[in-house]
Amino acid sequence: MEYVLRMKGITKSFNNVEVLKGVDFQLKPGEVHALLGENGAGKSTLMNILGGVLVPDEGQIELFGKRVRLSGPHVSKSLGISFIHQELNVVSDLRVYENMFLGAELTDRFGFLRVDEMCRRAYDVLSKLGISLDPKAYVRELDASFRQIVEIARALLEEARIIIMDEPTTSLTDHEIDNLMALIRTLKSSGVSIIYISHKLKEVFSICDRYTVLRDGRLAGTGEIADTDEEQITRMMVGKSVADINYYRPRPLGAPLLSVTQLSCAPFFRNVSFTLHEGEILGFTGLAGDGRTELFECIFGYRRAAGGEISVYGRPVRIAHPQDALKAGIGFVPKNRKENAIIKDMSVLQNMSLTALKQYRRHLLIDDRRERAMYWSYKERLAIKAADPHTPIVSLSGGNQQKVVLAKWLEVNANILIFDNPTQGIDVGAKSEIYHLIMQLAAQGKAIVILSSEVPEILKLCDRVFVMHQGEITGCLERSQADEEQIMLYAIGVKREGQVPC
Amino acid sequence: MLNQTERNVRQQVGARASWLWSEYSVIVAFLVIVIVAALADGNFLSYTNLTNILRQVSIIGIISLGMTVVMLSGGIDLSVGAVLAFVGGIALLALNSSQSVTLALLAALACGALIGFLNGVMVSKGKIASFIATLGVMAAARSLILYIANGGSISGEVEAYTLIANGEIGGISYPIILFLAVTLLVYVLMHKTPFGRYVYAIGSNEKAALLSAIRVDRVKIGVYTLCSSFVALAAVIESSRLNSISSASSGLAYELDAIAAVIIGGTRMTGGRGKVLGTFFGVLILGVLNNMMNLLNVSPYLQGLVKGLIIIIAVLLQKKE
Numbered sequence: 001m002e003y004v005l006r007m008k009g010i011t012k013s014f015n016n017v018e019v020l021k022g023v024d025f026q027l028k029p030g031e032v033h034a035l036l037g038e039n040g041a042g043k044s045t046l047m048n049i050l051g052g053v054l055v056p057d058e059g060q061i062e063l064f065g066k067r068v069r070l071s072g073p074h075v076s077k078s079l080g081i082s083f084i085h086q087e088l089n090v091v092s093d094l095r096v097y098e099n100m101f102l103g104a105e106l107t108d109r110f111g112f113l114r115v116d117e118m119c120r121r122a123y124d125v126l127s128k129l130g131i132s133l134d135p136k137a138y139v140r141e142l143d144a145s146f147r148q149i150v151e152i153a154r155a156l157l158e159e160a161r162i163i164i165m166d167e168p169t170t171s172l173t174d175h176e177i178d179n180l181m182a183l184i185r186t187l188k189s190s191g192v193s194i195i196y197i198s199h200k201l202k203e204v205f206s207i208c209d210r211y212t213v214l215r216d217g218r219l220a221g222t223g224e225i226a227d228t229d230e231e232q233i234t235r236m237m238v239g240k241s242v243a244d245i246n247y248y249r250p251r252p253l254g255a256p257l258l259s260v261t262q263l264s265c266a267p268f269f270r271n272v273s274f275t276l277h278e279g280e281i282l283g284f285t286g287l288a289g290d291g292r293t294e295l296f297e298c299i300f301g302y303r304r305a306a307g308g309e310i311s312v313y314g315r316p317v318r319i320a321h322p323q324d325a326l327k328a329g330i331g332f333v334p335k336n337r338k339e340n341a342i343i344k345d346m347s348v349l350q351n352m353s354l355t356a357l358k359q360y361r362r363h364l365l366i367d368d369r370r371e372r373a374m375y376w377s378y379k380e381r382l383a384i385k386a387a388d389p390h391t392p393i394v395s396l397s398g399g400n401q402q403k404v405v406l407a408k409w410l411e412v413n414a415n416i417l418i419f420d421n422p423t424q425g426i427d428v429g430a431k432s433e434i435y436h437l438i439m440q441l442a443a444q445g446k447a448i449v450i451l452s453s454e455v456p457e458i459l460k461l462c463d464r465v466f467v468m469h470q471g472e473i474t475g476c477l478e479r480s481q482a483d484e485e486q487i488m489l490y491a492i493g494v495k496r497e498g499q500v501p502c
Numbered sequence: 503m504l505n506q507t508e509r510n511v512r513q514q515v516g517a518r519a520s521w522l523w524s525e526y527s528v529i530v531a532f533l534v535i536v537i538v539a540a541l542a543d544g545n546f547l548s549y550t551n552l553t554n555i556l557r558q559v560s561i562i563g564i565i566s567l568g569m570t571v572v573m574l575s576g577g578i579d580l581s582v583g584a585v586l587a588f589v590g591g592i593a594l595l596a597l598n599s600s601q602s603v604t605l606a607l608l609a610a611l612a613c614g615a616l617i618g619f620l621n622g623v624m625v626s627k628g629k630i631a632s633f634i635a636t637l638g639v640m641a642a643a644r645s646l647i648l649y650i651a652n653g654g655s656i657s658g659e660v661e662a663y664t665l666i667a668n669g670e671i672g673g674i675s676y677p678i679i680l681f682l683a684v685t686l687l688v689y690v691l692m693h694k695t696p697f698g699r700y701v702y703a704i705g706s707n708e709k710a711a712l713l714s715a716i717r718v719d720r721v722k723i724g725v726y727t728l729c730s731s732f733v734a735l736a737a738v739i740e741s742s743r744l745n746s747i748s749s750a751s752s753g754l755a756y757e758l759d760a761i762a763a764v765i766i767g768g769t770r771m772t773g774g775r776g777k778v779l780g781t782f783f784g785v786l787i788l789g790v791l792n793n794m795m796n797l798l799n800v801s802p803y804l805q806g807l808v809k810g811l812i813i814i815i816a817v818l819l820q821k822k823e
Contacts, residue, residue, distance in 0.1 A: 302713060322715040334713050341713065345706040345774045354703055354714045357696040365694045408714060 003062075004029045004193050005050075005162060010059035012045055017397070019045045021217045022059070027162065032184060032194045034204040034225070037214035038237055038428050043197055046214070047164050050195075051083035052076035064161075082160035086167045090147045092140035097122040099139055100154045125153045128190075129183055145176030152183065156192075163187070164195045169203060181207055201230045213237055216427065238428050247435045247460050248479075249443060254278025255313070257447040258330070258416050260299065263308030268294035269471035272308070276416065281438065281448045283462030285455055286491045290468035292451050293335065296418050300332040301325040312416070326355065328416075331409025333402070335421035335451070341405045342393055349375045349389035352404050356411040378407040382437065399430020406437070417441065420451040435461060455484050469493040527819060528768050528783040535787055539794040546797060553678065559789035560681035561743075563782070564736045565756055566763040567688045568729030570781040573764050574692070575725045576705040576773030577625060577632030581617070582733045582760055584644035586753030589613050589734045590741035591647045594656045594663075603662050607738060614734025615727050617643065622723030640757070644749075651749035658745040667743035677739050684732060689778045701725060705773025762809065763788055766816040787812070 005027040012020040020042045027033050037043050048054040050061070052070040061068055063079055070076045076083070090099050097115075100122050106114040122135035131149055133142075139150060148168055155163050169177045184194060184207055198204055204211065205225060212222040213236040221236040258276040263269070269291035276282055284292040297303040299310060301319040309316055317328045325332070334340035343351055353360065353371050360370045375389045382403040386396055393401060402422065409417060419438065423431045438461055442448050452458050458465055465482045467475040467490035475490030475497050489495040539546045565582050572579045592613050597606035617639065624635040650656075658664065669676050692698035700721045703711040712718045741747045767784030769776025791812060795805050 300713075321717065322713060323717055326715040332713060339707075339709060341710050343703045343706045343710055343774075346702065350699065350703075354699070354711075354716070357699055361696060365690070366696060366699070412715075 003027060004064055006060075006062040007046070007050070008060045008062070010046060010049060010061075011057045012049065012054060013057060017395075019217050020049075020056070023214065023217070023219050024222075025212055025219075026222075027193050027195065028210070029193055030188055030191045031209040032188055032196050032207055034208040034211040035195055035197045035214070036199075036201075036204065036211055036233060036237055037220070038431075041214040041237070041427070042217040043214055044166070045217075047083065047166065047195065047197065050076065050081060050162075051164065052081075053083075077158060080159060080161035081164070082155035082158060082162070083164045084148070084151045084155065084166065084168065086170065088147045088151055090139055090150055092147075093138070095136050095138055096126075096133060096142075096150055097135035099150050100125070100135075100157055102154075104158070121157065122153065125156050129153065129156070129186055131183070143176060145172050145179055148172070148180060149183065152187070156187075160192065162193045162195065164197070166197045167199070168196075169198065169200065177203070201233060204233075205230065215239060245432060247432075247439050249439055251279050251443050253280050253463070254445060257313060258299075259311050259314075261309045261311075263295070263298065263305050263310065265294060265298050265303060265305050267471070268303075269298075269468070272473055274466060274473070274476075276447045276449065278415075278445045278447055279442050280464070281442050281450065281462045283458035283465040284449060284451045284468060285453060285458050285465060285487060286468035287453070289470060290491070291471040292468050293420055295468075296332070296420065296449065296451060299325070300330055300418060302332075326412055326414070329414050330416045331412070331414030331418065333405050333409065333417065333419045333422060335424055337398065337401055337405065337425065342401060344392075344394050346393060347390045348384075348386045348393050348396065348404055351393045352378060352407045352411070355408040359411075374411060378403075378410070382407060383433065397430065398424075398426040399433060402426060402430070402434060403437070415445070416447045416449070418449045418451070421453070422450060423452075423454075423457065455487050458482075458487075459484070467491050469496070472496075525777075528766065528780045528787070528816075531816070531819075532783045532787050532790070535790050535794075539790055539797075542794065543797045546794065551793065551797075553674065555786075555789045555793045556678045556681070557675050558792070559785050560677035561736045561739050562756060562759045562763065562788070563681045563785040564684050564732050564739070566760040566767075566781050566785050567684050567778065568732035569757075569760040570764050570767070570769055570776065570778060571688065571692065571701060571725050572632070572729045573761075573769050573771070574705045574773055574776055575701045575722060576708065577722070577725070578761070579621065579636045579726065579729050580633065580757050581621065581636040581639040581643060582729070583753035583756035584640040584642075584647075585614065585617050585730055585733045586737045586740060586756055587747055587749060588643040588647040588737075589617075590737035590747040590752055591650060591656045591749060593734075593738055594658045594741050594747055595650070597663055598659045601660055603660060603666075606660075606663060610734045610738050611731060614730045614732075614737070618727035618730025618733075619723060621730065622726035625726065626719040626722040647747075647749045651747075653749060655746045655748045658741065664742050664745045667739045677743075680735065680739065684735070685778065685782050692778050697721065697724065702774055705770075706775070759788065762813050765813060768816075768820055784816075 003026045007023065007025040009022045009024065010020050011018065011022055023042065023046060025046065035043050035047070045054065049056050050070065052073040052075050055071060061070060068079060091102065094102070097118050101118050106118050108114055119135045126133050126135070129149070133146065139147060152163065168180060172180065187194060196204065196208055208225050210222070210224055211228070211233065213220040213233060215237060255278055256275045257278050261273045263272045272295055274282070286292055294303060298305045299319065301322045301324050304320070310319060311317060312328045319325050319328060338344070343354065349371065352375055357366065360367045372389055378384065379386065384400050384403045386400060393404065396404070422434055426434065438448060438450070450458060450461060459482060463479050465477045465487060466473050467477070467487050469491055470493065474493060475495065477486060545551055569579060569582065589610050593606045593610035596609035597603065600606070621636055621639055624630045625632045667677055671679065692701065700711065700716050703714070703716060704718055704721060708718060740752060763784040764781050765771070766787055767776065767780030769780060788809065791808060792805060795808060
C-alpha cells in the first residue's frame with residue numbers, strides 16, 4: 001500500500017466563493033507531511049473535509065485503499081483520523097485520564113466508571129510515548145505542551161492512524177517544542193501518519209518528510225522535503241511576484257501628533273513613552289504577552305490606564321471611552337476581526353457607516369442617500385469588492401472586510417490610525433493591497449501605528465520599530481538598523497536599552 | 503463548468519427563497535391563521551370582532567414592542583409585568599390624591615422611566631446579566647405594590663381617567679390607536695435612527711460596537727428606559743380599563759406573553775436580529791389564536807397549551823434559515 005490517504009480533485013465553495021479548486025493530496029504510511037500555505041489558502045478547509053467537519057462539493061477520498069464518504073466528524077474518527085485543533089479541546093478542570101476518555105468512558109455493568117482501568121490504559125499509552133505523567137493529574141496544572149500531549153495520547157487511545165496537527169507549536173516554548181518533536185518521531189516510527197500544518201518553516205524542515213503547498217485553493221506544489229529549500233517553498237506559498245515587492249516609500253515627517261508619556265496599566269504594561277509624527281509609520285512588535293495590544297486599547301479608550309499622559313498635538317487629552325479617542329482623531333482597526341470589528345448580522349453599508357452614523361442624521365433620522373454616497377465613495381477609493389451595499393459583511397473576503405473596517409475610521413477623519421494585526425486571515429493579494437493602502441495613508445500625512453507579531457510585515461512598512469517585552473519597551477530601532485535578529489533579541493528581553501531615546 | 507453554473511443558480515434561487523421566508527414568515531403564518539380562523543367561524547371577520555382582538559392585544563402589544571428593543575440589544579426584561587402593576591397602582595394613587603388625569607399620567611411615565619433607568623444602569627454600568635437584574639426588579643416591584651395595596655386592589659376615583667382605555671375616535675378605541683402609534687414609533691426608531699442601528703450592533707457584537715466608538719452603556723440605559731416607559735403607558739391603559747389595579751394579579755405573567763410575541767415575531771434571543779413588524783404580527787398571532795379559541799369554545803385551561811405549542815413551532819420554523 002503506497003498511500004494511506006488519497007484525496008483527488010477536492011472542490012469546495014462557500015457562498016459561491018470557491019475555496020478549494022480541485023486539490024489533490026496524498027499521504028504515505030508513517031510519514032510526517034507538511035501542509036503549507038498562507039492564511040486563506042485552503043489548508044483548514046481541506047483538513048476539515050478530512051476530519052468530516054465539511055463535506056466536499058466534488059472529489060474523491062480514498063482511505064487505506066478504499067473509497068470513503070466522510071459525512072461527519074464521528075465517521076472520520078472511526079476510520080482512524082484524528083484532528084488536533086490549534087485551540088486544544090482539552091478540559092482543564094478535568095484530570096488527564098478523564099480528558100483522554102472524554103465521551104468514551106469505560107464503565108462496568110452497573111454504569112459506574114472504571115477509574116483504575118482507564119488510568120492503567122492512559123498510563124500505558126503515555127509510557128509508550130515515553131512520557132511520564134500521572135494520569136490523575138489535573139490538566140490545568142500542566143504546561144501547555146502537556147495539553148498537546150494529552151490530545152495526542154487521546155488520539156492514540158482511539159487508535160488513530162492519521163493525526164492532523166494544526167499549528168501545534170504556537171503556544172509552546174523551545175523546550176516544549178523539542179519534546180513534541182521527539183514525540184512525533186516516536187509516533188512516526190510506530191507507523192502513524194501525521195499531517196503537520198505550520199507556518200514555521202524551520203520546524204517543517206527539521207521534522208517533515210514531504211510537503212504539499214496550497215495557494216488560493218489550488219495545489220501549488222508537492223514533493224520531498226529533502227529536494228527543496230525554504231526559499232522555494234516560500235515562493236510556492238506566496239507566488240513569487242508578491243514576495244519581494246518594495247512597499248516602503250520615504251516621505252517627510254510632520255509635527256509630533258501623538259505623544260504618550262509614562263503610560264501604565266498593570267499588569268499589562270509599564271511606563272511606556274513614545275511620540276508619533278504626522279506621516280510616520282511606527283511598528284510595535286514582540287512576543288505573546290508583551291502588552292502591545294493592551295497598550296493601544298488603553299490609548300484608544302477601551303481600557304483604563306492607571307497612570308501616564310496622552311497628548312494629541314501637544315495638548316493633553318483624557319480618553320476614557322473609544323468615543324473620546326474618536327474625538328481626538330484616533331482610529332483603531334483591531335485584531336481578530338470577527339470578534340472585535342465586524343457586526344456579522346449587518347450589511348457592508350451598515351458596518352461601514354457605524355462609527356460615523358450621526359454625521360448622516362437629518363431631522364433625527366439616518367439619511368439613506370448620504371449613507372449610500374459614503375459607501376460608493378469608499379468602495380471606489382479602497383477598491384472594496386462587494387456586490388452591493390446590502391451584501392452581508394460576512395460574505396466578503398477577509399481583505400475586503402478589513403477595508404470596510406478601515407473606511408469606518410477614514411470617514412470620521414481619524415488622523416491617527418492604529419492597526420492591530422492588519423493582515424490576519426487575509427490572502428496574499430489582499431495583504432499587498434492593505435500594505436499599499438497603509439503607505440498611501442501615511443503619504444497623505446496620517447500617523448500610523450502597526451502592531452504585529454510578524455516581523456517581516458513590520459520591516460516592510462515601518463519607519464521606526466518599538467519592541468516590547470513583558471509590558472516594557474525594550475528597544476526602539478530606526479528602519480535602517482532594524483532586522484529580524486535585532487528585534488528578536490529585544491523581544492525575548494536579552495537586550496534592552498533602558499530608557500529608550502526615541 | 504455547466505454543472506458549476508447550474509449549481510450556482512440553484513444556490514442563488516435557494517438563498518433567495520430562504521431569505522424571503524426568513525423576512526416574511528411571520529406574516530405568512532399570520533395570514534394562514536387568519537384564513538383558518540375565518541373558515542372556522544363566520545363571525546371572526548366581523549368588524550366588531552377584529553377591533554375587539556386589536557383592543558385586547560394592545561396592552562401586551564405595547565409591552566412587546568419595548569421588549570423587542572431590549573431583546574434586540576441582547577438583553578431581556580423580566581420586570582415588565584410587575585412594573586405594570588406597580589406603575590398602575592402609583593398612577594391611580596396619584597390620580598386619587600390630585601384628582602388630575604394629567605398628573606397621574608406624568609407620575610406613571612416618570613415612575614416607569616425611572617425603573618427602566620435603574621434596570622439599564624444595573625445592566626450596563628453594574629455589568630449584571632439582564633435576566634438577573636430584571637428578575638430582582640420584578641420581585642421588588644411586585645412586593646412594593648402588594649405592600650402599598652396591602653395585598654388588595656387600588657381603585658380610581660376620577661371618572662375621566664377611565665376614558666383613556668374606553669374612549670374612542672371614529673369608532674377606533676384609544677388603546678388601538680396607542681398600540682399602532684407605538685408600533686410606528688418603534689419602527690422608525692429601530693430602522694431609521696442611529697439609536698436603532700446601535701441597538702442592533704450591540705445585540706450582534708457588543709465588543710465590536712464599543713470598538714466602533716458607540717456609547718454602549720448609554721444606549722443600553724436608553725433601551726431599558728424606553729421599555730419601562732412603554733410598560734408605564736401599558737399600565738395606564740390597564741388601570742384605566744378596569745379603573746383598578748390588583749396588586750396580586752395585574753400584569754401577572756405579562757413578561758412571558760411579551761417574550762412569546764417577540765420570539766414568534768422572529769427576534770433572536772441573543773439579540774442583533776429581528777424586526778419590529780415581526781413583533782407586531784407576533785402579537786396579532788397570539789391575539790387571533792386566543793380569540794379563535796374563545797369563539798370555538800375551547801376550554802380556557804387549554805389555551806396555554808396552544809400558546810406554548812405555537813411558540814415552539816415558530817422557533818422551530820425559524821431555525822431553518
